[in-house]
Amino acid sequence: MYTIRKVLMKSVEQHISDLLGLVSTPEATELDLLKAQGTVLAAPIVSPVSLPGFDNSAMDGYAVHAADLAGASAEAPVSLPVVADIPAGDPDPAAIRPGLCARIMTGAPLPTGADAVVPVEWTDGGAVDVRIDRPTRPGSFVRRRGEDVEEGATVLRAGARIGAGEMGVLAAVGRRSVPVRPRPRVVVLSTGEELVEPGRPLGPGQIYESNSYMIAAAARDEGCEVYRHGFVGDDPATVWDTLEGLLVRADVVVTTGGVSMGVYDVVKEVLTRQGTVEFTQVAMQPGKPQGFGTIGPDKTPILTLPGNPVSAFVSFHLFVRPVLRRLRGLQPNPLPSVRARLTTPVSSPQGRRSYLRAVLAGPAAGDGVPTVAPAVRQGSHQLSALADANGLLVVPEEVTELPAGALAEVLVLPDR
Ligand SMILES: Nc1nc2c(c(=O)[nH]1)N[C@H]1C(S)=C(S)[C@@H](COP(=O)(O)OP(=O)(O)OC[C@H]3O[C@@H](n4cnc5c(N)ncnc54)[C@H](O)[C@@H]3O)O[C@H]1N2
Ligand code: MOO
Ligand SMILES: [Mg+2]
Numbered sequence: 001m002y003t004i005r006k007v008l009m010k011s012v013e014q015h016i017s018d019l020l021g022l023v024s025t026p027e028a029t030e031l032d033l034l035k036a037q038g039t040v041l042a043a044p045i046v047s048p049v050s051l052p053g054f055d056n057s058a059m060d061g062y063a064v065h066a067a068d069l070a071g072a073s074a075e076a077p078v079s080l081p082v083v084a085d086i087p088a089g090d091p092d093p094a095a096i097r098p099g100l101c102a103r104i105m106t107g108a109p110l111p112t113g114a115d116a117v118v119p120v121e122w123t124d125g126g127a128v129d130v131r132i133d134r135p136t137r138p139g140s141f142v143r144r145r146g147e148d149v150e151e152g153a154t155v156l157r158a159g160a161r162i163g164a165g166e167m168g169v170l171a172a173v174g175r176r177s178v179p180v181r182p183r184p185r186v187v188v189l190s191t192g193e194e195l196v197e198p199g200r201p202l203g204p205g206q207i208y209e210s211n212s213y214m215i216a217a218a219a220r221d222e223g224c225e226v227y228r229h230g231f232v233g234d235d236p237a238t239v240w241d242t243l244e245g246l247l248v249r250a251d252v253v254v255t256t257g258g259v260s261m262g263v264y265d266v267v268k269e270v271l272t273r274q275g276t277v278e279f280t281q282v283a284m285q286p287g288k289p290q291g292f293g294t295i296g297p298d299k300t301p302i303l304t305l306p307g308n309p310v311s312a313f314v315s316f317h318l319f320v321r322p323v324l325r326r327l328r329g330l331q332p333n334p335l336p337s338v339r340a341r342l343t344t345p346v347s348s349p350q351g352r353r354s355y356l357r358a359v360l361a362g363p364a365a366g367d368g369v370p371t372v373a374p375a376v377r378q379g380s381h382q383l384s385a386l387a388d389a390n391g392l393l394v395v396p397e398e399v400t401e402l403p404a405g406a407l408a409e410v411l412v413l414p415d416r
Contacts, residue, residue: 009283012318012353016334019292019319022301023252025329028179033170036162038223039180040329045156047173050146055110057086058141062123062130063096063104063114066138077124077131086111101130110142117141149173159329161223181329186219187250188212190231191239191257191267192307197230210383211256211312215305218316219254221414222324234258234266243270247296251327254320257307260289267291267304277302283397285352286311286380287318308380314355314392317413335392335411340372341365342406348395357389360410372410389413 028042057063064080072078080101086093088107095112096102102111110117115138124131149155155169162170162180170178195209196202209231216228227249232242239258246253258267259279268291271277277293288311291304303323305315322332340360348354357375364371374393375385391410395402402408 009281009288009352012282012284015280015282015290015292016319016322016332019303019323020326020332022292022294023323023326025326026181026251029182030177031180031182032177033167033175036170036178036180037167039162039183041156041158041160041162041166042179042181042329044154044158045170045173045175045178047149047151047153047155049149049173050151051149051172052143052145052147054145056088056143057104057106057108057110057117058143059117059119060105061103061117061119061121061141062101062132063111064101064116064118064132064136065096065098065114066116066136066140068099068101069118069132069135072132072135074133077133079129079131082126082128082130084111103127103130115139115142159331161330181327183223183225184324184327185227185249185251186216186224186324187227187229187246187253188216188219189229189242189246189253189255190307191234191255192231193234193264195231195233210309211305211307214309214313214383214386215254215256215316215320218313219320219324221416222321223328224324234264236266236270239266240270243295243302247298247300250300252323253295253300253302254316255302255304256312257305259291259304259306271295271302271304277304279304283352284314284318285349285354287315287355288352290315290319292319306380309383310357310378310380310386313383313386317392317411318355335413337394337409337411338370338391339407340370340391340393340410342393342402342404342408343371343373345401345403346374346393346395347401348399350400351397353397354393354395355411356393356395357385358391358393358410359388360391360412369407370410372408 069078083100084102086102086104086108088105093111096114116136118132190212194206196206198208212228216226219226232238255267258265268279277291279291281288282290289306295302305312326332359373361371390413394409
């Protein structure tokens with residue numbers, strides 16, 4: 001028997017705010033630098049060293065007293081005796097007296113006395129005596145101690161995401177490990193009796209399971225540690241037992257399928273009984289049926305996404321992503337958005353905000369406005385256009401038609 005209930009749909013914003021109520025940013029943990037990529041700093045990083053740590057040469061050349069080269073020119077080069085060779089890593093180069101110079105390599109400590117470096121290209125390259133054909137100034141091609149980072153300076157703020165640049169800075173100031181928010185552990189489970197693991201033969205009425213792969217990939221792109229359990233059929237006891245068994249691995253559980261109005265919509269059935277998960281309809285397309293709450297003794301947050309693949313994809317980017325960002329220690333910002341000009345007209349249901357898969361491209365006209373081409377196939381089951389889409393075109397609730405040439409908001413999907 002169907003139980004039919006008219007539900008007032010809630011707004012996308014309200015749903016996001018309800019979901020964010022489920023999670024808070026966890027305690028810090030210390031991670032080895034190599035394992036910290038993609039995590040978020042829990043405390044500012046103060047440098048215990050200066051960068052550079054000592055005055056050193058910016059060029060391969062000669063360490064000189066600038067005053068010795070006054071008046072040097074191509075016609076009247078100055079010749080200086082070369083009294084030392086200073087490679088990078090030289091622990092204690094001898095002082096250079098006026099009238100003398102030393103060969104010096106990039107990164108090598110500037111010897112006491114010398115106040116400038118002359119690049120080898122400005123000389124005859126001599127090893128015993130060197131002829132230099134132009135003057136220089138004190139400080140020329142010298143990298144000063146502390147000119148990049150002063151000892152005691154804050155080099156990274158709390159909340160910074162550790163990417164390649166941050167990694168470089170951390171290593172450069174000598175950090176071996178860093179205090180970060182632990183990577184959220186995301187368990188992904190799909191449901192549906194019709195599903196078959198890719199690679200196996202398909203029977204009549206069956207389809208390949210794709211949601212768990214897609215959602216797991218999206219969560220990994222968000223810096224999470226993902227356990228993709230795959231899928232279970234539509235048996236309520238199996239669904240519950242599987243979920244319960246997975247809780248030890250999860251900071252958050254994401255399911256797909258079984259949340260709509262069907263008599264086999266098992267996720268809704270099982271979790272409604274638990275009483276801690278709420279099922280609702282959001283005024284959007286795709287992605288209308290949504291569920292959220294907590295399960296198990298530790299009140300693990302669970303987000304139940306609709307089973308249609310495109311609905312699950314859009315739900316991830318709108319709803320799961322901000323939750324994961326908060327767990328990671330980032331601001332739970334929505335996807336960035338741009339205004340773009342539509343290449344073809346689109347239509348959208350009254351009262352629901354549409355998110356259409358689209359391809360954003362550079363401006364076609366001289367007005368500098370990017371263009372947005374909505375995919376032709378927009379059904380919630382038609383996932384082919386997901387492969388090319390780099391944006392989600394937003395059509396507001398009250399708008400049912402947008403003509404070609406109209407300006408529209410486009411959410412920018414993360415780079416892959
Ligand atoms: N009478 C109504 N029927 C439906 C409504 C409604 O309001 N009234 N809503 C529709 C909308 S909108 C959506 S979205 C779907 C949501 O469905 P469920 O979350 O219950 O998901 P299922 O029924 O399990 O599956 C829907 C669809 O997606 C395919 N699917 C499911 N899981 C996967 C997977 N892991 N990989 C690939 N494909 C999957 C499944 O085979 C179905 O075709 O409900 C509408 N119905
Ligand atoms: O809302 Mo469903 O997610 O349109 O296909
Ligand atoms: Mg269903």
